[in-house]
Amino acid sequence: MTEPPAPTVVGRYVLHAPIARGGMATIHLARLLGAEGFSRTVAAKRLHPQFTEDAEFLKMFLDEARIASKVHHPNVVPMLDVVQSGTEVILVQEYVHGVPFDKLLRAVNQQKKVLPVSVVIAIVSGMLAGLHAAHEATDELGEPLRIVHRDVSPQNVIVGVDGIPRLLDFGVAKATLSDHVTRAGVFKGKLAYTSPELLQGIVTQATDIYAASVVLWEALAGRRLYLAVNEAELVAAVMSGTVQKLTAVVDRATVTADRWELLQKLEPIVAKGLAFAMEDRFPTAAAMQDALLKAAPMGTPAEVSKWVKVLGKEYLEGREKVIVSEESSWRKQKSVGPGGGSTLVEEATERSAPGSAPGVASQPSATATGLQTSVIAPSPVPERGRSQWATFAVLLVIGGLLGAILLLLVRSPREAVPVASAALSTTSTAANAGLSPRPAPEPVAVEAPGATPTSTASATPTASATATRDGGPTGSAPAALAAPAAPIRAVTRAVAPAPPATTDCNPPFYFDGKKKIFKPGCL
Numbered sequence: 078m079t080e081p082p083a084p085t086v087v088g089r090y091v092l093h094a095p096i097a098r099g100g101m102a103t104i105h106l107a108r109l110l111g112a113e114g115f116s117r118t119v120a121a122k123r124l125h126p127q128f129t130e131d132a133e134f135l136k137m138f139l140d141e142a143r144i145a146s147k148v149h150h151p152n153v154v155p156m157l158d159v160v161q162s163g164t165e166v167i168l169v170q171e172y173v174h175g176v177p178f179d180k181l182l183r184a185v186n187q188q189k190k191v192l193p194v195s196v197v198i199a200i201v202s203g204m205l206a207g208l209h210a211a212h213e214a215t216d217e218l219g220e221p222l223r224i225v226h227r228d229v230s231p232q233n234v235i236v237g238v239d240g241i242p243r244l245l246d247f248g249v250a251k252a253t254l255s256d257h258v259t260r261a262g263v264f265k266g267k268l269a270y271t272s273p274e275l276l277q278g279i280v281t282q283a284t285d286i287y288a289a290s291v292v293l294w295e296a297l298a299g300r301r302l303y304l305a306v307n308e309a310e311l312v313a314a315v316m317s318g319t320v321q322k323l324t325a326v327v328d329r330a331t332v333t334a335d336r337w338e339l340l341q342k343l344e345p346i347v348a349k350g351l352a353f354a355m356e357d358r359f360p361t362a363a364a365m366q367d368a369l370l371k372a373a374p375m376g377t378p379a380e381v382s383k384w385v386k387v388l389g390k391e392y393l394e395g396r397e398k399v400i401v402s403e404e405s406s407w408r409k410q411k412s413v414g415p416g417g418g419s420t421l422v423e424e425a426t427e428r429s430a431p432g433s434a435p436g437v438a439s440q441p442s443a444t445a446t447g448l449q450t451s452v453i454a455p456s457p458v459p460e461r462g463r464s465q466w467a468t469f470a471v472l473l474v475i476g477g478l479l480g481a482i483l484l485l486l487v488r489s490p491r492e493a494v495p496v497a498s499a500a501l502s503t504t505s506t507a508a509n510a511g512l513s514p515r516p517a518p519e520p521v522a523v524e525a526p527g528a529t530p531t532s533t534a535s536a537t538p539t540a541s542a543t544a545t546r547d548g549g550p551t552g553s554a555p556a557a558l559a560a561p562a563a564p565i566r567a568v569t570r571a572v573a574p575a576p577p578a579t580t581d582c583n584p585p586f587y588f589d590g591k592k593k594i595f596k597p598g599c600l
Contacts, residue, residue: 084407087167088160092121093403096396101128101138101248106403107169109157118400119157122168129164137248142168144224145247147214152207154235154245170245174396175237176389178204178292182231184388186299191332194339195376196384197296202366202375203242204234205289209362211244212282225280229288230270231295236385238393240378268311269303273353276312283355286362290350293369297340297347298326318353342372 085092090107097104107121128134145156158169178200185192211224226233226247233246272287294302302320305311323344329337346368352358359365369375386393585599 084403085165087121087162087165090119090121090158090160090167090169091407092123092167093407094399096120096399099248101125101134102168105167106172106399107167108407109169118172120170120172122170124166126164129166135166138166138168141246141248144222145170147216147222148207148211148224148247150207150210151241152203152243153210154243173235173237173243174393175235175239175243176385176392177232178234178236178242178296179231180392181236181385181388182296182299188388191299191336192296192384193376193380194297194336194343195374196381197293198369198373199240199376199378199381200234200236200242201289201293201296202369204229204244204292205362205366205369207242207244208285208289209366211247212285212362223282225282226285226288227275227280228267228270229285229292230267231292232267234292236381238382238385240380240382240385242381268308268315269301271315272355273316273318274355276315281355282361283358286350286358286365289362289365290347290358293343294320294323294347294351297343298323300326320348320351323347339373343369346372 089110091110092105092107095103095105102122102124105121105123107119109117109119111117124134124138128138139159142156142159145153149155154173155171156168157171160167160169181192208226208229211226214222214224216222224247226244228246228248229244234242234244236242270288270291272284274281275284291302303311303314305314324337324340327337327340332340346365349368350358350365359368582596582599586593586595588594
């Protein structure tokens with residue numbers, strides 16, 4: 078069994094089998110590749126190799142992308158991307174699973190059937206809505222682009238299996254942003270749907286309304302509008318301005334009464350759209366759409382979808398076979414081979430990211446896609462050293478000392494002197510003993526009635542007693558530590574006699590004759 082040819086990789090797109098071919102380009106079923114195994118089916122319009130070196134063809138091809146990218150409407154096939162890689166130039170469009178309108182009309186004629194009027198109205202109405210969106214499109218600054226499609230025809234309307242018609246192929250469209258200029262005597266479009274003024278070189282949006290009216294006439298009549306045998310006769314028929322009435326070409330005996338009534342209502346609308354003079358036609362595509370919807374009911378998307386699946390069954394099955402075949406081939410080729418060679422996914426991913434940083438280690442992921450993901454080792458977190466903890470402890474001690482000093486400063490002036498002296502004595506005693514200082518308990522003093530303040534405060538006995546209770550040696554502290562450098566003026570209180578050295582806390586207080594005094598060692 079012959080293996081299918083390897084797909085072509087252009088940028089981050091993998092081009093599979095062609096599904097349509099035109100004079101300038103070939104439409105391929107393609108796949109958009111992304112990270113982590115992401116992929117999406119798209120349609121890639123690939124310019125033929127012989128035209129890639131032709132400046133005029135290349136400009137016209139790229140104009141299509143620029144123009145179509147400005148039109149955003151549900152009834153217009155979106156333009157997604159433009160890729161130029163070496164000699165390859167492709168336009169990437171959204172893939173619509175459906176059937177071109179001309180194939181539906183051909184199938185209904187071959188099966189000796191007629192499309193319901195409601196289905197025709199739904200398809201043509203959607204086409205006109207997309208056409209109006211193109212006519213009204215503006216650039217990013219709000220300036221009108223004045224787009225003229227110039228190739229409105231059943232071939233350029235695809236009806237999806239979802240029942241939504243979409244306008245496509247702006248390949249010969251004209252707009253203010255077009256780079257290429259059509260040479261004199263060169264015709265672009267399809268003669269069977271060309272307006273009289275376009276044959277004379279006049280390009281206006283009324284041209285598209287004329288072409289849309291030809292599509293409507295043919296869909297309702299079930300035959301071609303101009304039965305010319307060659308281009309000369311076709312041009313003569315268009316320029317004559319003679320158009321047969323819709324009811325004149327339909328056999329009354331072959332249609333139902335309801336259909337005949339609808340054809341009579343629609344005939345003036347078709348005639349107005351096919352008027353020879355541009356000013357006699359509908360001013361806009363939206364105006365023609367409104368007239369259609371008022372004259373006849375429009376089918377639902379579900380009704381249109383049913384007819385698409387019935388009339389386009391063979392076409393859809395053929396397209397589905399291509400998709401299934403390419404998907405099967407894709408799944409075989411995307412896996413990593415025994416030799417460890419790079420896959421198409423990796424190749425396309427690398428091309429899509431040419432600026433990746435060098436020196437980054439890549440490891441294959443565990444997914445079935447074989448997509449390689451760059452893994453960057455995180456920087457090690459530095460371990461916190463002992464010096465940091467020591468600094469933290471010192472700051473904590475300093476903060477505690479500052480808090481204690483602040484607490485001493487906010488106390489009443491009466492207590493400032495005894496407490497300060499006791500703290501100094503305790504600190505000195507502890508320092509002499511080689512021990513860590515700890516705060517001494519605050520002595521409790523009760524002011525004696527009638528006490529006379531003195532100029533200096535003698536807190537030494539209290540401080541000495543406090544140091545003795547803490548386990549330090551008895552005796553007074555050195556003069557340098559026990560007394561402040563300058564005299565301290567403070568209001569003193571008469572301190573009650575100190576309790577015995579051996580503190581008995583049962584009870585924890587004693588009476589000085591009038592007041593209850595709590596023993597300092599029992600607090």
